[in-house]
Amino acid sequence: MQEIYSSARFASIIIIYPPEGGSRMTLSKGQIMRIAGMELNTFNLAPLMQDLLEGASIRTAGTPVYDIDGEVLFHRIPISRGSRSGGYTDIGVNEVLGESLLAVCSGAVWNEKTLLAQAVAAAKKKVRSIKYDGARFVAYSYPKIAVQFLLRKEEVLMLELGSWAEVPKAKSADRDRFQPSNFERWSLVRELPDRTKKANLQKFRKRVALWDSEDVKKFDPSVINAVKFKKVAKLESIAVVKLFKSRKLHYSTRDVDHQVCYELRGQQTNVWCVAASTEMLLNFYRYQYDQPRLAQELGLGTCAHPNGLPYAQVAKVVTVIEKLSSNTLDATMHTNPGWAIFRDQINANRPLISFIPGHSRTVAGYIQYLIAPLGQTPFKGLLVYDPWPPTTCAVPNAGGVITTWENFATQTYQYAYSAVLKHV
Amino acid sequence: MTADRIVSILLKHVRELLRSGMFGNGAIPGAAGPGEPLGIYGPGGKLHSWFVPLVAGELLAGYFRFAPDLTLLGYSGFQRYEGSLEGCPAAADWTDKDRISKRAAGLAGPGIIVGEPVLSYDKTPSRIAWKVTSGSPDGTVRTFWVAGMVVWEDSAACDDGSFC
Numbered sequence: 001m002q003e004i005y006s007s008a009r010f011a012s013i014i015i016i017y018p019p020e021g022g023s024r025m026t027l028s029k030g031q032i033m034r035i036a037g038m039e040l041n042t043f044n045l046a047p048l049m050q051d052l053l054e055g056a057s058i059r060t061a062g063t064p065v066y067d068i069d070g071e072v073l074f075h076r077i078p079i080s081r082g083s084r085s086g087g088y089t090d091i092g093v094n095e096v097l098g099e100s101l102l103a104v105c106s107g108a109v110w111n112e113k114t115l116l117a118q119a120v121a122a123a124k125k126k127v128r129s130i131k132y133d134g135a136r137f138v139a140y141s142y143p144k145i146a147v148q149f150l151l152r153k154e155e156v157l158m159l160e161l162g163s164w165a166e167v168p169k170a171k172s173a174d175r176d177r178f179q180p181s182n183f184e185r186w187s188l189v190r191e192l193p194d195r196t197k198k199a200n201l202q203k204f205r206k207r208v209a210l211w212d213s214e215d216v217k218k219f220d221p222s223v224i225n226a227v228k229f230k231k232v233a234k235l236e237s238i239a240v241v242k243l244f245k246s247r248k249l250h251y252s253t254r255d256v257d258h259q260v261c262y263e264l265r266g267q268q269t270n271v272w273c274v275a276a277s278t279e280m281l282l283n284f285y286r287y288q289y290d291q292p293r294l295a296q297e298l299g300l301g302t303c304a305h306p307n308g309l310p311y312a313q314v315a316k317v318v319t320v321i322e323k324l325s326s327n328t329l330d331a332t333m334h335t336n337p338g339w340a341i342f343r344d345q346i347n348a349n350r351p352l353i354s355f356i357p358g359h360s361r362t363v364a365g366y367i368q369y370l371i372a373p374l375g376q377t378p379f380k381g382l383l384v385y386d387p388w389p390p391t392t393c394a395v396p397n398a399g400g401v402i403t404t405w406e407n408f409a410t411q412t413y414q415y416a417y418s419a420v421l422k423h424v
Numbered sequence: 425m426t427a428d429r430i431v432s433i434l435l436k437h438v439r440e441l442l443r444s445g446m447f448g449n450g451a452i453p454g455a456a457g458p459g460e461p462l463g464i465y466g467p468g469g470k471l472h473s474w475f476v477p478l479v480a481g482e483l484l485a486g487y488f489r490f491a492p493d494l495t496l497l498g499y500s501g502f503q504r505y506e507g508s509l510e511g512c513p514a515a516a517d518w519t520d521k522d523r524i525s526k527r528a529a530g531l532a533g534p535g536i537i538v539g540e541p542v543l544s545y546d547k548t549p550s551r552i553a554w555k556v557t558s559g560s561p562d563g564t565v566r567t568f569w570v571a572g573m574v575v576w577e578d579s580a581a582c583d584d585g586s587f588c
Contacts, residue, residue: 264504270546270551270569270571270574270576270581270582270588271581271582271586271588272588273587273588274587301581305581306581307581307582307586308581308582308583308586308587308588309586309587309588310585310586311585311586311587312585314587355587356548356550357548358547358548358550358551358582358584358586358587358588359547359548359550359551359587359588360587361550381498384498386500386550388550388551388552388571389551389552389553389571389572389574390571390574391574392574397511398511399574401486401500401501401502402500402501402502402503403498403499403500403501404498404499404501405498405499406497406498407495407496407497407498410491410495410497
């Protein structure tokens with residue numbers, strides 16, 4: 001079945017293609033709407049989320065969003081609040097995702113027809129004589145979306161949603177999984193490891209089956225209503241929505257075997273944040289140097305006459321880490337580090353020193369919410385071991401705070417340092 | 425929005441955050457709850473953020489920080505171990521203005537009168553401390569910083585071009 005839209009604003013007929021070959025599990029529009037309603041009713045009961053969705057409703061199955069390889073990944077479904085928009089939700093319809101609720105947000109109103117009209121206008125600006133017989137929304141670099149123009153099912157142009165910049169053709173994937181370069185198109189379905197896909201398939205089917213169970217079968221989920229939902233749903237039987245992913249440093253990457261393994265050091269003068277941060281990182285790798293010695297190596301003076309680390313000497317941190325570990329640690333300085341640097345280093349069980357304007361701390365964990373309440377972007381936070389407030393050289397075992405979680409969106413990250421143990 | 429309304433929202437928000445279990449360094453022994461929210465003021469006396477102490481008996485377990493628009497900036501805890509308050513500072517060291525003034529006056533020297541402490545930050549917002557100034561008949565103004573039990577005088581050791 002095809003859905004055909006026409007609009008006075010553009011002459012061409014837009015055809016939304018159905019799934020090519022379809023996903024392994026086929027869901028009807030009615031089922032997708034029901035899943036969306038049930039997931040949002042559950043989400044509405046989560047701590048801190050209460051009442052954010054209360055009274056909102058689901059009226060359509062929304063827009064299918066395809067993987068680069070052609071399978072439908074999820075539907076982006078508008079959330080209605082009377083005649084107003086209440087944001088949108090992304091509902092996974094492809095089992096490889098493992099979850100049905102992917103996102104809840106209202107950062108932008110989701111209006112498929114308007115966006116397609118904008119895409120057509122942008123396409124004609126780029127290629128005046130463009131010929132196409134269809135267009136669809138594609139997660140070209142999940143979760144980034146583009147509009148793909150097709151002629152006889154072959155792509156003629158792909159424009160990134162919103163920026164309307166042309167998405168380059170696929171490059172040879174000579175790289176590790178999930179490490180695409182900037183603005184690279186890649187397939188989520190193809191890059192997911194087979195083992196993950198298999199596990200996700202079971203998880204997804206279990207979740208979808210839950211919404212057809214006897215407990216909730218008679219419940220109409222099209223309107224989000226906490227009181228009614230609580231009455232019919234045996235909440236203990238409903239798997240908790242995975243709200244976030246998180247990791248803290250452990251003794252090794254085998255988290256189940258060990259507790260969190262990291263120690264706080266306070267800065268022993270009011271200007272020795274770099275010395276204390278370096279001490280924390282080296283301590284993690286079992287190198288025990290006291291802070292005055294580290295300060296001396298870093299050129300930060302003495303307990304009686306201390307000074308900070310000048311901006312021009314940021315590379316010294318790398319030199320000192322490598323020197324004091326007899327080059328067993330291979331240190332790296334990351335300039336303007338983004339979220340992925342912190343997340344990936346922590347996943348590899350490596351602490352980081354983090355320089356922000358005027359101050360230095362270390363990072364020992366992260367949390368990344370997968371879904372967000374209406375009007376907000378998903379929260380990303382760092383577990384920061386901050387050597388501030390200071391202590392004194394006479395009382396080295398005090399000072400510092402552990403910040404859980406530093407809101408990543410509200411801080412400026414200038415440099416980060418990590419270290420890798422060299423192996424034989 | 426009135427100051428009372430802001431304080432009421434902050435306290436409600438902190439209680440919800442504590443209930444969620446996502447913030448704080450694990451279990452806090454004894455009854456711990458939010459103390460009176462305090463403004464953190466930047467240069468020129470402009471409100472930079474809010475400091476909401478988490479008080480457990482006489483001790484300060486940590487503090488929440490919020491932007492002026494009440495966006496959560498983070499929770500900073502003094503606890504070294506989950507379930508233990510060992511090593512946490514006295515709440516009064518961070519919230520009692522008299523105690524903070526006395527600490528600054530101790531460094532300023534005999535006979536120097538210090539002004540009212542203002543919760544602020546030294547150079548960069550992560551370095552929260554109480555700012556206390558003193559004047560003298562010759563017009564010299566000195567600035568002291570108090571962070572818990574540590575007190576220091578403004579100096580060039582941490583100028584604008586360094587990480588401290």
